[in-house]
Amino acid sequence: MNPAKGKENSPLVIVTGGAGFIGSHLVERLLKDGFQVAVIDDFSTGSHDNLKDFAGHPQIQIASCKISECVHLQEWVKKAVFIYHLAATVGVELVMKSALQVLEDGFDETRVLLRAAADAGTPVLLTSTSEVYGKSSRDSFDEEDDLLIGPPGQPRWSYACSKLADEFMAFAYARERQLPVIIARLFNTVGPRQTGRYGMVLPRFIASAQNRENLKVFGDGFQTRCFCLVHDVVEALVRLQKCPSAAGQVFNIGSTEEISILELARLVVSTLESSSGVEMVPYANAYPLNSNRDGLERSQISPVVDDMRRRKPSVGKLHHFTGYVPRTSLKEIILITARSLAPTAGGHQGG
Numbered sequence: 001m002n003p004a005k006g007k008e009n010s011p012l013v014i015v016t017g018g019a020g021f022i023g024s025h026l027v028e029r030l031l032k033d034g035f036q037v038a039v040i041d042d043f044s045t046g047s048h049d050n051l052k053d054f055a056g057h058p059q060i061q062i063a064s065c066k067i068s069e070c071v072h073l074q075e076w077v078k079k080a081v082f083i084y085h086l087a088a089t090v091g092v093e094l095v096m097k098s099a100l101q102v103l104e105d106g107f108d109e110t111r112v113l114l115r116a117a118a119d120a121g122t123p124v125l126l127t128s129t130s131e132v133y134g135k136s137s138r139d140s141f142d143e144e145d146d147l148l149i150g151p152p153g154q155p156r157w158s159y160a161c162s163k164l165a166d167e168f169m170a171f172a173y174a175r176e177r178q179l180p181v182i183i184a185r186l187f188n189t190v191g192p193r194q195t196g197r198y199g200m201v202l203p204r205f206i207a208s209a210q211n212r213e214n215l216k217v218f219g220d221g222f223q224t225r226c227f228c229l230v231h232d233v234v235e236a237l238v239r240l241q242k243c244p245s246a247a248g249q250v251f252n253i254g255s256t257e258e259i260s261i262l263e264l265a266r267l268v269v270s271t272l273e274s275s276s277g278v279e280m281v282p283y284a285n286a287y288p289l290n291s292n293r294d295g296l297e298r299s300q301i302s303p304v305v306d307d308m309r310r311r312k313p314s315v316g317k318l319h320h321f322t323g324y325v326p327r328t329s330l331k332e333i334i335l336i337t338a339r340s341l342a343p344t345a346g347g348h349q350g351g
């Protein structure tokens with residue numbers, strides 16, 4: 001890493017979590033658009049493989065550390081024209097295993113970044129998640145909706161709460177320190193470089209279909225989701241950066257093509273012309289909990305994961321501000337993702 005390299009006249013953009021699934025596509029796009037890009041990533045779930053096609057680009061600088069441990073943070077934030085904050089502990093399986101990491105890291109790292117950004121007056125886009133809508137039963141989620149989170153005894157809600165705390169903190173910085181912040185609530189995002197290791201349903205289904213193994217559907221399979229191609233998400237993120245009136249606003253980013261997880265499994269099998277079957281797995285078997293950990297009685301922790309029945313974004317606001325909404329069809333997404341995937345993966349569904 002060399003903070004001095006890169007063309008001095010190109011504007012600098014910081015991407016935290018830039019070695020992750022979505023972050024690496026964003027970095028690639030920003031480099032193509034002529035920006036200098038500074039990546040801060042501790043490689044906890046990100047990988048060098050995600051960056052391999054452009055890691056040698058003269059306009060990229062990479063700090064392999066937590067945001068709070070980045071010695072270049074102040075210097076880069078002062079120089080940067082924009083910051084994308086994507087670093088977070090992501091995936092249902094990871095969240096179920098380590099809620100402490102999700103909560104502590106989420107809060108501490110975001111606070112360090114926002115404080116530095118406020119000191120320098122550098123605008124920040126913070127990626128939040130559709131999980132913050134919680135148990136809401138609305139047909140589609142609107143940015144102004146009330147949020148209905150489950151109880152704190154269920155570690156599954158730690159991720160939503162961590163992201164919600166980030167959102168509250170970002171708005172507090174906007175109000176009290178005049179920091180321009182944009183909140184992007186991402187819905188299920190899929191595509192090349194996403195791994196099934198941390199509980200993502202589509203790469204797991206595709207890998208099973210490619211390996212001619214049964215596709216495991218958790219619960220009754222009637223829970224629905226909308227899957228958006230990562231390149232469409234990146235396009236929306238880039239357009240928000242260019243939209244000054246987006247500051248101080250929350251935006252949903254996602255596809256509106258809704259499908260049940262059972263139908264998705266069948267669509268993956270038919271699209272990839274696989275001989276795999278579809279197997280139903282009860283949630284209790286999908287997410288076994290360690291009993292009596294941290295002094296909690298088993299009765300305080302529901303063994304059943306609260307999986308949301310529907311999760312569809314309203315994207316009218318995104319369209320109104322940027323003129324863009326994601327449009328790639330699910331069939332196309334399956335084909336694009338399948339072409340990019342190695343033939344083995346595992347994990348649980350979520351995202």
Ligand SMILES: NC(=O)c1ccc[n+]([C@@H]2O[C@H](COP(=O)([O-])OP(=O)(O)OC[C@H]3O[C@@H](n4cnc5c(N)ncnc54)[C@H](O)[C@@H]3O)[C@@H](O)[C@H]2O)c1
Binds near residue numbers: 018188
């Ligand atoms: N993938 C989705 O469907 C989805 C949906 C909603 C929201 N999001 C949000 O989008 C962002 C990116 O998600 P992703 O799917 O690319 O996940 P990812 O795990 O691939 O990327 C997260 C990146 O952050 C890095 N990271 C984690 N903690 C860090 C820290 N303290 N300091 C520096 N780097 C750190 C990881 O190594 C990884 O590279 C996350 O904020 C996530 O909450 C993703």
